[in-house]
Structure formats: structure tokens, C-alpha cells
Amino acid sequence: MAIRNYIENNKKLYEVYLHAHDSSGRRVQRKRRGIETLRKAETIEFELRRELMFLKEQKVSLRWCEWVPECLSIMRINSRPSTLYSYETTLKKWLNPRFDSKELCAISRREVHEFLFETMSASTVQTKKYVLKIMKRVFQMAIDHGKCEVNPCMGLMIKVPEPDKKVLGNTEAQLFLREAKATNHRFYPIWIMALFTGMRSGELYALRWTDVDLEGCIIQVSRSWSSKNGFTSTKNQKTRQVPISGELLQFLREYKLKSMNEEFVLPHLTEWTRGEAADVTRNFCKALGLTGIRFHDLRATFITNLLSRGESLARVMAVVGHSDMETTNVYLRKAGIELKGATDKLGYEIPHSSDAVILKFSK
DSSP: OEEEEEEEETTEEEEEEEEEEEETSOEEEEEEEEEEEEEHHHHHHHHHHHHHHHHSSSSSBBBBHHHHHHHHHHHTTTSOOOHHHHHHHHHHIHHHHTTTTGGGGGGHHHHHHIIIITTTTTTOOHHHHHHHHHHHHHHHHHTTTTTSSOTTTTTTTOHHHHHHHOOOOOOHHHHHHHHHHHOOTTTTTHHHHHHOOOOOOOHHOOGGGGGGTTTTTEEOOEEEETTTTEEEOTTTTTOOOEEEOOOHHHHHHHHHHHSSOSSSSSSOOOHHHOOOOOHHHHHHHHHEEEEEEEOTTTHHHHHHHHHHHTHHHHHHHHHHHHHSSHHHHHHHHHHHHGGGTTTTTOOOOOGGGGGOOOOOOOO
């Protein structure tokens, strides 16, 4: 029973004792002694029961260390393994040590700001931006699942300077391919496909002969590959078509005769599988005295060269699979297309020798 009586100094007194579990599962107890009448003890019992009921229903703010594992568990349902891996390593390195013991609702916008711009002051802006992106998502998921009400990261932004994308010029690209063929470089067919289709490395790795329509001169790009995710859909989850140029068509017809009924168009070289294509490409370029580009920069070379020759922005976006126009605009600026002719209408000219007029000034 919640109420019991006892004798103290020859006087009958009452004690009220109640216990329950709050919303977080912790045992909570309430006790009152020295109550002189049963009526008063019943009133106190009623008040204590209401207090315990409130504690049982009250939402308790989760700590960061309690929410993050739950958050990652939810993400596993729809996220790629590479995304989860990236989140887990970033959280472990940067965020968990700082916020582990803090309640989600107690983390303020000011604290997040100080962490990004003071604690991480020596980090690159790219790292800061990625850490902020993860924090925003962790808090937004907490809001969506009723764990907190405010996202302290909202409104915070980190501006990253536009990267200076390296590309091969037309002459450099021609030399690059000529020397690769002359030396029978193992990456030659892979580089050919990259420079003539603009496909991403993972898309090229996953490309099968069944995706290549030599009669219709079209490549269906629907899959990609990475060491962490294996074979999955493309980056933007959409299938696209890449037209096969006359040059590439001739190469593919000849190359297919040598493929010996292979499933995949290109050889899965060990270095490519290990993610070393960037180093192989850069080293080959340096040996030729060319711009030291990475493998992914072959895609940038494809885009920039198309744009510089007047191909429309919309068509290039469709071929390379850009969902955001601003992404393609970066290459447009690199090609200098949007600036061409901007200085042709100044209204004045550089004088020629035949136009010179000698003026004599009197003293």
C-alpha cells in the first residue's frame, strides 16, 4: 500500500511511499513521513501520484551519444554503404568527442558556430562544410522523429571557393591519346571512353556490352560501381543516354572484336579496382609534360571541350547527367563561353600607325 501508519514518540503518524518509472525508464520514488492524519496522507498521496504520472509522460531530451547510433540505424534503411561509412568516420573524428555527453536540446547555434569556426579553425573549408552538412542532417532527423524541436545548425553557412578544375586542352588531349596508343598503355581503352563519353569512372567500370547500341549509336548509362557500394544505380539515380560519335563508333566496333565475348566493355584492371586510376592518369600526363590531371578530370575535359565548341548547356547536362545547372555552369566558366565577345563593344579602338596625328604644342 502507498500509505502506512507507524508509531513515533507514542504518537500515530502516517507515511506515503510511491515509485514509478519515468519516460526514459529510470526508477523514480517519492516518500513523505510524519503526516498526522489519514485524510492529509491521502491528499499527499494524490499529489505525489500526479507528479509521478507527469514524469512518466514527460519527454526526456536525448543526449548526442544516445541519438547518433539510432540515427545511423535509421539511415541504414535507405543510404548507401559509402554514405554510412563517411558519416560514421566523420562523426567519430569530429562530432562525437565534442557533443557526446550533451543533450540534443541543449546544443545551441552559438556552440555549433564556435565549434566550426574556432575548434575547427585549422581545417579546410571543405571539411567544415561537410561536417556542418552532417550536423544539419543529424538534427533534422532528430526533429523528424520527435527527439528535439530546433535545429541549431539552420542559418549557418560555409562558403567554399569554386575549385579550379584542371582540364586538357584540345591539343593536349590529342597528344595524351596518341601517346597512350603508341605505348599500348593498359588504360588506353578506358581513357578513350572517358574522353569521348564524359562518363564517370564508376559508370565506365559498370558498363556492359548490352548497354551499348552500336547500330543506334547510343550508350545507356544506368549503373555505377564503387568498392564500398558495389554495383548500384547512377549518382542521381537516373538512366541517361550518351550518343556515340563517329570516332568512338569505329573504335568500339574494332574493340568489340577483341573482347572475346566479355560481359563488360572495359577491363577491370587491378589499379582501377583499387581506386588508383587518378594516380595512373596524373603520372602519365606528367611524363608527357602535360597538365597533371586526375582521372575524373577527363570528364571535365569532355564537358569543357563540348561547351567551348558551342554545344548547348542543356544538351551537355543531359549527356553527362548533371541534375543541377550550376554544376555545369562551373565548366561553362572554365571554357570562358559566357565571356566571349564581352569586350568587343567598347566603343574605342587601338590606333594604327597610319591614323597617327602629330600635334605640335606651342610653348
